[in-house]
Amino acid sequence: MKNFSILGFGHIGRVHQQAIEEAENAQLISIIDFNLPEDLSVKGYSTLEGFLIEDQETDVVVIATPNGLHREHAIRCLKAGKNVLIEKPIALTVEDTVEILRVAEEKKLRVFTSMQLRFSxxxxxxxxxxxxxxxxxxxxxxxxxxxxxxxxxxxxxxxxxxxxxxxxxxxxxxxxxxxxxxxxxxxxxxxxxxxxxxxxxxxxxxxxxxxxxxxxxxxxxxxxxxxxxxxxxxxxxxxxxxxxxxxxxxxxxxxxxxxxxxxxxxxxxxxxxEQKNFHSNLVTEISDAMLFNNESLLDGKNALNLVKFITDANFMASNNNKEITRTTDNYEISHA
Ligand SMILES: NC(=O)c1ccc[n+]([C@@H]2O[C@H](COP(=O)([O-])OP(=O)(O)OC[C@H]3O[C@@H](n4cnc5c(N)ncnc54)[C@H](O)[C@@H]3O)[C@@H](O)[C@H]2O)c1
Missing domain, CATH: 3.30.360.10 (Dihydrodipicolinate Reductase; domain 2)
Structure with missing residues (x-):
């Protein structure tokens, strides 16, 4: 059984809540958001800082905040010793993605991303x-x-x-x-x-x-x-x-x-x-990958090419298809 907390309790944060509650190998410990409902069934925190100071039990923090905050939130959680499941996209630049993966590697923690349609x-x-x-x-x-x-x-x-x-x-x-x-x-x-x-x-x-x-x-x-x-x-x-x-x-x-x-x-x-919502598959997969130390198809390193592709497409579209040179092309993560 792995303990999850959710950072960002908006539209998709609620989908994660249901997915964690339904999974047999996971349990929800707490929810962190500026705007928390009053009827929470688990512990609530109004700031990430407060959560990171107090929490001793969480194995995985689900980062379900807006895209532009994923880098900062993931790195703060990793530096505090938490594994992370980052909603898509893992980050908005190749450099930010590489930084998240590097910090995880240094801390010997796991980064997963929400590429749930892989389970269709x-x-x-x-x-x-x-x-x-x-x-x-x-x-x-x-x-x-x-x-x-x-x-x-x-x-x-x-x-x-x-x-x-x-x-x-x-x-x-x-x-x-x-x-x-x-x-x-x-x-x-x-x-x-x-x-x-x-x-x-x-x-x-x-x-x-x-x-x-x-x-x-x-x-x-x-x-x-x-x-x-x-x-x-x-x-x-x-x-x-x-x-x-x-x-x-x-x-x-x-x-x-x-x-x-x-x-x-x-x-x-x-x-x-029949199935349309694959978030419950995410939670089960991640808990299993951590319990048995398996590689996962949701490992963050698998999202790097996605960020590269979109960055290249956006760059080419706004620069008349100029060729791209990037220093992070050869970046590799050594462990799963
Ligand atoms: N995997 C999917 O299919 C899928 C679907 C929808 C959204 N998403 C992704 O999920 C993420 C969230 O999207 P959403 O639609 O739930 O957005 P949302 O605006 O509904 O929810 C974001 C929540 O984060 C909270 N928040 C923002 N900054 C915070 C901070 N610093 N500390 C604490 N809480 C903070 C907000 O109060 C809000 O409740 C986005 O990255 C989005 O791309 C993924």
Missing amino acids: PVVQYVKNLIDNNCLGKIFMVNINCYWNRNKNYYKLREWHGSHEMDGGVLFTQFSHFIDIMNFWFDEVKCTASKSYNFTHEQITDFDDSGCINFTANDAIGNMIYTTSVFNKNFESNITIISEKGTIKIGDQYLNQMIYSDLKNVCCSQKIST
């Missing part, structure tokens, strides 16, 4: 097809994300829409889709990117739409994304065109098999598509 049975099914070479040569991978985020969405939370706290739609809305590329393929690289602002000029610090070209191992990839769809979310999906099959998966949680035509019928199977 449909996503795992496709990963198995790729890992077992059932698709043959993969030619193309296409990601389409057509969502609506209107003025009211950006009014609801102060941190949404700012460069420093939100970081842009690739970090806040669409990072899970890019993460799945990193889950399926060993090497995913952004090669060109353009961005546009159709409907958020006066609303956000950043563009709302774009087209990205990338490579995924030997396949060519393309991502088209927008938060400017009229009225409501339209669709999000990933299509693979390959030598031995065509697959399209989709929905907001990537839990639907939309199309599948495979040469190797042996690979077909009945896949569960």
